[in-house]
Amino acid sequence: MDTTILQFRTPASLWEESFLLGNSRIGLALWGGLGHETIQLNHDTFWAGHNLVSPIKISAEKLGSIRNLLKRKEYSKAESALSSTFTGRYTFPYQPLGEIKVNFDGQYEEGLSDQVRTYERELDLSTGLYTQVVSRRYSSEGFVSFPDNCGVLRFDAASGRPLSGRITFCSPYEDNPAIIIENDNILQFVLSAPHDVDGFFDQGREDVSYTGITGCTTLGITYSGGTMRLHEGSIILESVEHLQLFIHTGTDWNNPEFLSDGMNTVQDCIGKGYESLLNRHIEDFQRLYRSFALELGVDDDPFLSLPPDASCRSESVKQKLIKGLFDYGRYLLISSSRPGSQPANLQGIWNSKLSPPWWSNYTMNINLEMNYWGASTTGLSECSLPLFDYAMRLMENGLNTAQNLYSAQGWCSHHQSDLWAQTHPRGCTKDSISSGNAEYAIWPFSGVWLSLMAWDHYLYTQDDIFLKTRCFPLLEGSVRFLKDFLVEDEAGHLITSPSTSPENRFDWKGERNAVSTGSTMDLSLTLEALSSYLEMSHHIQCDDGLLSWVNEAVGKIHPFRLGRWGQLQEWSDDVDREFEEHRHLSHLFSLYPGKKLMDNDLDHFREGAARSLHGRDLESTGWSTVWKIALNARLGNANNIPDLIDRFITPINPHDRGVQFKGGGIYPNLLCAHPPFQIDGNLGIVGALLELLIRQVDDKIFLLPCLPSSWSKGRIKGYHLSGGGIIDFQWTDKVLDYIKITPSYSGSCVVQYNHKKIRLNLKNNEIVRLNNQLCTMEKQPLP
DSSP: OOOOEEEESSOOSSGGGSEEEESSSEEEEEOOOSSEEEEEEEETTOBSOOSOOOOOOOOHHHHHHHHHHHHTTOHHHHHHHHHHHTOEEOOOOBOOOEEEEEEEOSOOOSSOOSSSOOEEEEEETTTTEEEEEETTTEEEEEEEETTTTEEEEEEEEOTTOOEEEEEEEEOSOTTOOOEEEEETTEEEEEEEOOSSOOSOOOTTOTTOOOOSOEEEEEEEEEEESSEEEEETTEEEEEEESEEEEEEEEEESTTOTTHHHHHHHHHHHHHHHOHHHHHHHHHHHHHHHHTTOEEEESSOOOOEEESSOOTTOOOHHHHHHHHHHHHHHHHHHHHHHOOTTSOOOBTTBTOOOOSSOGGGGOEETTTHHHHTTTTTGGGTOGGGGHHHHHHHHHHHHHHHHHHHHHHOOSSOOOOSEEOTTOOOSOEEEOSSOBOTTTHHHHSOTTHHHHHHHHHHHHHHHHOOHHHIIIIIHHHHHHHHHHHHHHOEEOTTSOEEOSSBOOTTOOEEETTEEEOOBSOOHHHHHHHHHHHHHHHHHTTTSOOOHHHHHHHHHHTTTBOOOOBOTTSOBOSSSSSOOOSSOOOSOOGGGTTTTTOOGGGSGGGHHHHHHHHHHHHHTOSOOOHHHHHHHHHHHHHHTOGGGHHHHHHHHTOBOOTTSOSOOSSOOEEOTTSOEESSSBOTHHHHHHHHHHHHHHEEEETTEEEESTTOOTTOOSEEEEEEEOTTSOEEEEEEETTEEEEEEEEOSSSEEEEEEETTEEEEEEEOTTEEEEEETTOOEEEEEEOO
């Protein structure tokens, strides 16, 4: 079974029960219904706000005085100074674009009746095709096409039961209705987002000015049988047998021709026709989706009934749900991040709220990065390209931020950003500074992390153009920033100052502080960035002077520290709490997604990381649980995996609103609950689950390194290797059956299974097959 079909037998009553469709620009949430359909709309560039944020400038003398406070361990004074001078406006919020409501005439009860005996709505994750069947009345199906940049829905009446009703567009803003432009069977609904809000605003607030980004929903309608007419902004249908809707969304952000683009796109799609559009969509979607397959267990039924049943949790049922979540993660990434779009934000491209949690922005101290953990290994490297296009825009702004705040060359960015790729610390509104903002705001290392991901992307793709145009400027710019930002301590080690461990605090002299020097997160990113720059210098010409500094500096980075209870210290001082249910695990970066702690000569620090992870306990948010799965996999802690997976798949009641910092799980439509919804858990679980089955560190490949005891049978097809190539393997009764490696380079690698390992000499495009004793069964050229 290489697909999963999600299936509800009732319409959605809440957004967390809807099905999500998208092509990375256009986002649709479909609710279904007994005689109606709600289509909630998003576009990846429809945000409130503007790009007129005043830059923050701090003198070198002011920064020096703060560093002196930190050197004297006057942490509270340093934090106060940073919070009051370094922080700027919060990000602006990602916005819904409105709703299209389709309502058919007729008497429909809330439940099923003699009139509607059965109801089903499904989402095929392998094709991105949504279907709905309202028996005895009508059926519908739809998709959002990437090649044709259009959403398409078709409604077909049951024989002898033509459809009558109306179609309306609803603005998301009560006090800001859409302007309607009519052109025969095509309508355009145009509205503007608020221009200047602090992320959270109340509907109808007097100071909201709707003069921001202008968005347009273009709706084309074709039908057969019956009639259609316009009436007061609605489309009236009478006795229609077949109805087709063509939906395009766009904005004026960097596109002054967005209105004509929408009109031309819909006209072209109507001319191509539904079947042609569907075939082009499926061919495009499956090119990506079928590049990888995971099978678990022996259940060949592709249908996964929703919502998940908490009372029925046999191992076979859980494995089917886990596979479904894995497939769903890849589906959501394909649907929310493709070349030319914005990267997937905290909610991908789907948001129904004017004031979404954390602005549905780009949170870059873990969440944005987690979105792409499973991309390269499962054949979705091209879905990462929007991330690096965005990083290039961050770099443009980050050059000024590095200079203005830290008197440094190169570039940096902090923990949050939005459509405009602002890079300053975020921690205040127009009128006031948020208390305690330093724990998240004063962290200029997101650019370093994104640069490392760019280097990782190159290692998987071996794309020399990407290396030259994206990876090299990002990573070299980050290293230039580190060169000026790092300072020496009394022992001559290089450390960061000021420094935080994202969103956490430590106890110091009776107070909870966030700012100190040389946090393990900072030093881990620094060490991996400098090491990657040295490796990059073997692939592209690097600056000789900078390279000379890196060669010297890499050995001077302050080493990892073990604390009083054997933990890998999170802070420069030994102040870690032994038991702390905190969602962030930043000091374990070099275990995962980094790799430095996997070095053989760092066993004692890896043991310290295990103690630190144990101290965080298992209870957490949805996305943090994903990180804990990956970290436990790297440590080989198979005993913790079943409990963590059970927590991740715990059903969460979407009626329970509000932000919680533990008790994560999944909503009825499988979206990850922080709570509330964040897509990072859905996308990150792909990479985390793979860590249980295969691990690659440099040229070493470990098979089934942390296989859960209940996963007795399974198969992986199409795992992409760093350095180039693909590996397939299968296991039965928890024993490896075979390995097939298809390299795209000539070189060597080490394959390890249980306590056996072998170094293989590989030739480009020569297939190698091994048995579970790692003996070569066959070598043959690609056909």
